[in-house]
Amino acid sequence: MNNMLALGILVVGAFLIQSALGFFQIRHFGNEYNELKADGRVAIGKRAGKLTSGTIIMFQLDEKGVIVRGKKLQGTTILARFKPYNNLNGRLIEAIKADDPDVLAEIKITRKTIMNAVTNYRMFINGETIPEKESPFKELTKKITNIKFG
Template sequence: MQIYIIMAFMAGAFLIQMALGYLQLKHFTKAYAEMRRVGKVAIGKKPGKIRSGTIVLFAISNNGNILKAKKMQGVTVMATFKDLPGFEGKNLRNLKDQDMAHCNKLLKSAIQDAVSNYKIIMSGGTIPEKSSLFRRMMVKAEHVATLKK
């Protein structure tokens, strides 16, 4: 009987997590659509494993000037997008450390990712997909297996 209670609790927690994840994705889509109405959108992210994750959205003009900036930073799925002041009018390609002086370390990293992604796309390249945790573990296991041969 106790196992059924534990299973029901786990199923309930899973469903709540799915619902909250859906709401966060819906919030991201709304913020992206709003930024897309302003101009092209450059996205940068710094996923958090233990610390908070960060996503930045920059609405940019055709020549790379930032028209609007937003950030989402937090540990939980309850994080929402907020305006990111201090970047309007600056060129995304030419952002310097002093332009990000008011930003924390994770936010700076996400901004640098957005700059890098923008430069790659504008030069005609594609953004490389980052390996998942499972894929990295498989690569390490394959490497260890080849060393033993």
């Protein structure tokens, strides 16, 4: 019985630590977003990493849609922090394409994140709703319910 109690305390402790660190990362995101938003519009791209690092890129834009500065968060843990990302400064965000040399110079997950930011910006400008990505649990549930037996 003592082993079960110790295991339970360990699990609850790990959950509380993860929750606290997650809260700090969300607060960090909010602070970075507010800093960029104070000086203009912000385009955000995200790419979740299932077993690899996830990435979030935020571009601060001027009134014409030109990238003034960017920030990138990339990592596998909740300890990752935003760092300056200025590789596309001075570029019109709508003109960025997947085959752009500056985009191709990045690793695959960063390329996808950049293009997600461009797509999200285009959708927003056109008055479209940006779709929410489903949680991994919901995706798994859909796959299970779509299995044909027989």
